[in-house]
Amino acid sequence: MDKVYGGYLCTGCGIGDVLDIEALKSTASSAGMAMQDHPCLCGAEGRALIEKDIAEKGVNTIVVCACSPRVMQNEFNFGENTITVRGNIREQVAWIGGRKESGEVDDFLQELGQDNVRMAVVRAQKTQMPEPYKLGTLNKRILVMGGGIAGLTAAREASKAGYEVTIVEKDAVLGGKANNWRKQFPTSYPYAALEDNSISKMIAAVQSDSRITVLTSSEVARISGAPGEFNVTIKATGTKSDWDAPAKVTVDEQEKIDKGELPDPNAGLQKYTEKNPAGESFGAVVLATGWRPADVSEYEHLGYGKIKNVVTNTEFEKLAKDGRVPGRVAFIQSPGGKEHDKDFPYCNSVTSMVALKQAKYVRDDNADGKAYIIYSHMRTPGNMELFYKGIQQDDGIFLTKGSVTKVEEQGGALVVQAEDTLLGESLSLQVDMVVLAAGMVPTTVDEPTINLAYRQGPAFMDLDLFDGYADSHFICFPYETRRTGVYACGGVRKAETMEETMDDATGAALKAIQCIESVNRGVAVHPRSGDLTYPDFFFQRCTQCKRCTEECPFGALDDDAKGTPLPNPTRCRRCGTCMGACPERIINFADYSIDMIGSMVKSIEVPSDDEEKLRIIVFVCENDAYPALDMSGMHRNSLNKLARFIPVRCLGSMNMVWIKDAMSSGMDGALLLGCKWGDDYQCHFVKGSEIANKRMENIGETLGTLGLEPERCAVRQVAISDYDKVPAMIEDFVQEIIAMGPNPFKGF
Numbered sequence: 001m002d003k004v005y006g007g008y009l010c011t012g013c014g015i016g017d018v019l020d021i022e023a024l025k026s027t028a029s030s031a032g033m034a035m036q037d038h039p040c041l042c043g044a045e046g047r048a049l050i051e052k053d054i055a056e057k058g059v060n061t062i063v064v065c066a067c068s069p070r071v072m073q074n075e076f077n078f079g080e081n082t083i084t085v086r087g088n089i090r091e092q093v094a095w096i097g098g099r100k101e102s103g104e105v106d107d108f109l110q111e112l113g114q115d116n117v118r119m120a121v122v123r124a125q126k127t128q129m130p131e132p133y134k135l136g137t138l139n140k141r142i143l144v145m146g147g148g149i150a151g152l153t154a155a156r157e158a159s160k161a162g163y164e165v166t167i168v169e170k171d172a173v174l175g176g177k178a179n180n181w182r183k184q185f186p187t188s189y190p191y192a193a194l195e196d197n198s199i200s201k202m203i204a205a206v207q208s209d210s211r212i213t214v215l216t217s218s219e220v221a222r223i224s225g226a227p228g229e230f231n232v233t234i235k236a237t238g239t240k241s242d243w244d245a246p247a248k249v250t251v252d253e254q255e256k257i258d259k260g261e262l263p264d265p266n267a268g269l270q271k272y273t274e275k276n277p278a279g280e281s282f283g284a285v286v287l288a289t290g291w292r293p294a295d296v297s298e299y300e301h302l303g304y305g306k307i308k309n310v311v312t313n314t315e316f317e318k319l320a321k322d323g324r325v326p327g328r329v330a331f332i333q334s335p336g337g338k339e340h341d342k343d344f345p346y347c348n349s350v351t352s353m354v355a356l357k358q359a360k361y362v363r364d365d366n367a368d369g370k371a372y373i374i375y376s377h378m379r380t381p382g383n384m385e386l387f388y389k390g391i392q393q394d395d396g397i398f399l400t401k402g403s404v405t406k407v408e409e410q411g412g413a414l415v416v417q418a419e420d421t422l423l424g425e426s427l428s429l430q431v432d433m434v435v436l437a438a439g440m441v442p443t444t445v446d447e448p449t450i451n452l453a454y455r456q457g458p459a460f461m462d463l464d465l466f467d468g469y470a471d472s473h474f475i476c477f478p479y480e481t482r483r484t485g486v487y488a489c490g491g492v493r494k495a496e497t498m499e500e501t502m503d504d505a506t507g508a509a510l511k512a513i514q515c516i517e518s519v520n521r522g523v524a525v526h527p528r529s530g531d532l533t534y535p536d537f538f539f540q541r542c543t544q545c546k547r548c549t550e551e552c553p554f555g556a557l558d559d560d561a562k563g564t565p566l567p568n569p570t571r572c573r574r575c576g577t578c579m580g581a582c583p584e585r586i587i588n589f590a591d592y593s594i595d596m597i598g599s600m601v602k603s604i605e606v607p608s609d610d611e612e613k614l615r616i617i618v619f620v621c622e623n624d625a626y627p628a629l630d631m632s633g634m635h636r637n638s639l640n641k642l643a644r645f646i647p648v649r650c651l652g653s654m655n656m657v658w659i660k661d662a663m664s665s666g667m668d669g670a671l672l673l674g675c676k677w678g679d680d681y682q683c684h685f686v687k688g689s690e691i692a693n694k695r696m697e698n699i700g701e702t703l704g705t706l707g708l709e710p711e712r713c714a715v716r717q718v719a720i721s722d723y724d725k726v727p728a729m730i731e732d733f734v735q736e737i738i739a740m741g742p743n744p745f746k747g748f
């Protein structure tokens, strides 16, 4: 498109009170763009001014220097045929400082505002109109893996929204573990009475739904392709398919196989090809493969596996369903012994509530029934607190905090010894059965489960970060996995009750639909929902180093036969991690490129003759750090005026050439503000901030070889709630740079 620029500067919200507007306009003119000012650009009159220019002058590339791009998005949306770039001179300039006591404009604040105007102009000059990526053939059918409560609910909800669904269930019947549940938790006030298990009704609803196809005794052997065009091979449960990974064979074994001395375990297996004769095409996948009970046999003092009447909570539920509940039962919620105060692995609020439910079975089925619940932590969230309180009122149910030291058989009964109880006494209980609160282990632990034909392997990545749970971001993006188009719900996502699972599965079904419809429109799904851009590779200069394919957090890139990256745009979340990784700098987006950010860096004016005016470039992650900075401004916190802020999609998209650009422009320091990494990571693209930190260690070494202090570059972790801490974080870094003195390569 031939660009026709229109520049607009708002003087409202205090901007005109503290900044020299004429000087800002003149800065824009020097950068190549005339700017008009208005006292309230976001109001009807301000918008009309811009719309008039669009209609009469053919303006199609608009720069609005006003409030943060995070606000007034509808007001400054001029349609899909225009590019709009926002320069933040309110939250990050006008609201961080004021005029001098003398009433004069503060030249430090003014220079910051002028740099922000320059950067906005350059950004507009370097932005291209994005073209949506559209698939030739889009399939809207949804694959649901797992036919338990989660899978059945997801299928029904998707069907109700008008989507065709196929459920693949490994067992011969639908229903999963819930087939063995006797009762459900109460769902309405006063949260006292257990409710009938609804699983048979759910199965019947699915079986009579003409939009749902059910494949029982079946497994997903392989999923290739991408959202909107997943190609799925389904096989009979337990059979080996051409898509399975070949059995591992040692060199010695292979020699024997070749000589015919050993049978070949891979006989008949064909190599993986794109050919998929049994393939079905799907738009998105709901992963509802559930959980398995944790192994509790390692706790020898509890006797599981050795003493007949020591069972798990799952086993007890089945006994209860069959009407075989003994009169005296001890429910042990934590291992006790040396593991004092710890829970069983994968224990949670569900296992607490299950013990309460099962104690009620003991009372309901036996006139003199006695249930003993010995716990370290009792968790009953939300309204289930009322259920817990109701159970506490039952004289036949005895709850105590305590540590079980031994379970043994004595004369046909079981004796449970516990100490450190709430009453401060040791306890010895004679019971008929002991029930151990085995935790709920997601099926994604230690198993690929999903069997993707992706370059990065068949499973989700880095699941150890969240104990094997499949979410890609627990807090912000529930249901989303590290593979776009695959949405997890139920026990594979987190420990949940039946009732919670139904809510969860509804969410995952809606996400799957959202994904399909986003692909249909050629836009990204979360977190950059609606983004029309995707990475564009200039392959002529690709050295096939594979950094992009390896670092993509979402497995969006495969390799072609020659080893060149093979993009799958509908798998892509548009984080830019590949762009940050590429040493050849050949990966770019229409509105976010190596050249654009580099040019913005270079557009910042670096005084070469004033040691008071050092310049610090701060690359700010748009997800948490940028809103934290904005909120800091909204609270009118002051901010060091030597810093210049450039938003980036994710710190993973930081290409280290920008640091070199900054240092060679004479800037004195470079700071990266991104999300937390490590065990409790908050990075919205899973590991972008962690990758950036590693890259920064390398750049530090490079600076060292140039005679610059590596400490001139640093990374800090910021949560969105850190708005009151971020000014001090920046101030501390600026003071460190001041102590180091100016960049020696500056032209003093």
Ligand code: SF4
Binding pocket: 535, 551, 552, 553, 554, 555, 556, 557, 571, 572, 573, 574, 575, 576, 577, 578, 579
């Ligand atoms: S933008 Fe992010 S998700 Fe997309 S290919 Fe690059 S690294 Fe992968």
Ligand code: SF4
Binding pocket: 537, 541, 542, 543, 544, 545, 546, 547, 548, 549, 565, 581, 582, 583, 584, 585, 586, 587
């Ligand atoms: S990082 Fe760049 S050079 Fe390396 S394989 Fe990817 S596109 Fe090619």
